[in-house]
Amino acid sequence: MTTLTWLIIGGGIHGVHIAARLLGEGRVVPEDLGILDPGDHLLARWRDATSATGMTHLRSPSVHHLALPHDALQRFAGKRKNRKPGAFAIPFERPSLELFNAHCDQVERTFDLEARHIKGQAVHCSVECDAVRVRLECGRELEARNVVLALGSSDQPNWPSWAPRDDPRVRHIFDRTPPDWPARPESIVVVGGGISAGHVALRLIKDDHDVHLISRHPLQQHQFDSDPGWLGWKYTELFTQERDVDRRRRLITDARHTGSVPPDMGRSLRRAIARGKLHWHQGEVTGVATDDDALRIMMEKDTVIRGGRILLATGFDRRRPGGAMVDDLIASASLPCATCGYPIVDDSLRWHSRVFVSGPLAELELGPVSRNIAGARRAGDRIVDAIRSGSISDS
Numbered sequence: 001m002t003t004l005t006w007l008i009i010g011g012g013i014h015g016v017h018i019a020a021r022l023l024g025e026g027r028v029v030p031e032d033l034g035i036l037d038p039g040d041h042l043l044a045r046w047r048d049a050t051s052a053t054g055m056t057h058l059r060s061p062s063v064h065h066l067a068l069p070h071d072a073l074q075r076f077a078g079k080r081k082n083r084k085p086g087a088f089a090i091p092f093e094r095p096s097l098e099l100f101n102a103h104c105d106q107v108e109r110t111f112d113l114e115a116r117h118i119k120g121q122a123v124h125c126s127v128e129c130d131a132v133r134v135r136l137e138c139g140r141e142l143e144a145r146n147v148v149l150a151l152g153s154s155d156q157p158n159w160p161s162w163a164p165r166d167d168p169r170v171r172h173i174f175d176r177t178p179p180d181w182p183a184r185p186e187s188i189v190v191v192g193g194g195i196s197a198g199h200v201a202l203r204l205i206k207d208d209h210d211v212h213l214i215s216r217h218p219l220q221q222h223q224f225d226s227d228p229g230w231l232g233w234k235y236t237e238l239f240t241q242e243r244d245v246d247r248r249r250r251l252i253t254d255a256r257h258t259g260s261v262p263p264d265m266g267r268s269l270r271r272a273i274a275r276g277k278l279h280w281h282q283g284e285v286t287g288v289a290t291d292d293d294a295l296r297i298m299m300e301k302d303t304v305i306r307g308g309r310i311l312l313a314t315g316f317d318r319r320r321p322g323g324a325m326v327d328d329l330i331a332s333a334s335l336p337c338a339t340c341g342y343p344i345v346d347d348s349l350r351w352h353s354r355v356f357v358s359g360p361l362a363e364l365e366l367g368p369v370s371r372n373i374a375g376a377r378r379a380g381d382r383i384v385d386a387i388r389s390g391s392i393s394d395s
């Protein structure tokens with residue numbers, strides 16, 4: 001059995017950044033670190049999800065990236081006068097997806113992270129006397145003195161209950177195998193009211209499709225998916241002072257601008273609606289009839305929309321990620337959870353002396369930015385601080 005000092009489960013944005021931090025700042029020796037992820041490459045889910053939307057730029061500013069120094073992405077982009085047009089978008093210097101991904105590649109090369117990638121899915125995890133034991137779907141077992149759960153939510157796209165799962169014309173944009181992009185103009189119904197739905201709709205309009213967009217709510221505009229105050233001490237301190245985890249959950253829910261689009265996207269969508277390029281429908285879908293050549297999407301007030309295919313841009317399920325693997329881990333060491341099912345961890349993001357969390361699983365400690373790139377950086381700070389303070393015995 002392979003025994004490691006550190007095993008990161010999940011090789012997405014969070015897992016890759018934390019690996020870089022452990023190697024670059026945490027005095028972890030490369031051979032002692034593994035990153036377990038089922039993708040052919042690290043960051044595969046990030047690349048699939050972002051390319052499925054057609055987004056050209058990130059929503060977050062350029063200081064949010066996977067390298068160590070805060071200005072690394074700006075430096076990577078080179079001198080302003082030599083930069084490719086569109087390398088950053090206003091406002092807030094948001095990097096292009098192309099630039100951000102090239103910078104991620106550089107981070108991976110700097111720390112030789114592909115060499116640390118163990119391809120596989122953890123299906124069972126338990127805390128033993130002096131290690132955490134992880135079983136993969138292929139039956140192989142790994143043991144690690146310390147584990148970081150960086151699972152993300154991308155393995156659980158949110159399928160509305162009315163959406164049939166067995167009709168190839170109905171697809172979720174964040175499925176593990178992303179939907180094919182329609183080659184010829186057709187009538188397409190996009191469901192969702194947030195930034196991903198907006199990206200998909202605008203991309204389809206550009207490709208001359210007949211696009212319907214169904215949203216539960218009116219267009220909601222926010223530059224970021226939570227107030228920038230959450231990136232500083234202003235709100236974070238209030239959050240930290242709140243010791244009741246159920247009240248923390250309510251603060252997170254209130255703070256996240258779920259289903260919102262940035263102002264420039266709002267303008268593009270309104271322009272498309274005004275020009276008749278986008279058919280906007282507000283309301284709840286009640287069902288879909290699939291027995292015809294065209295899909296018929298039923299909405300409240302007897303509205304029926306016809307389309308050749310449905311693209312669900314309904315985000316991710318909010319339930320705790322990790323499924324049975326995390327259930328087993330909880331049972332093995334009686335790990336504490338809040339009413340919402342999410343971990344109660346200490347300020348070093350420790351759920352157990354050998355188990356750290358990041359991303360959604362760290363939300364009740366890091367607040368509304370926990371799932372984002374900024375949250376990965378915060379998680380990296382906390383874990384590295386724990387190592388430096390000597391509070392991890394086997395680091």
Ligand SMILES: Cc1cc2nc3c(=O)[nH]c(=O)nc-3n(C[C@H](O)[C@H](O)[C@H](O)COP(=O)(O)OP(=O)(O)OC[C@H]3O[C@@H](n4cnc5c(N)ncnc54)[C@H](O)[C@@H]3O)c2cc1C
Pocket residue numbers: 009010011012013014015036037038039044045046049050053057058059060064120121122123150151152153154155196322325359360371372373374
């Ligand atoms: C389209 C899109 C655009 C976004 N844009 C921004 C942005 O501009 N700025 C920003 O800050 N945030 C953005 N986000 C939010 C967030 O930063 C991303 O969702 C990010 O990918 C989250 O990273 P992660 O590592 O937590 O999760 P994931 O990307 O989900 O990666 C987790 C990995 O863990 C693996 N995994 C899960 N379970 C197991 C297991 N049992 N065993 C092994 N591996 C496992 C998964 O397969 C996956 O590869 C965006 C999200 C999306 C979907």
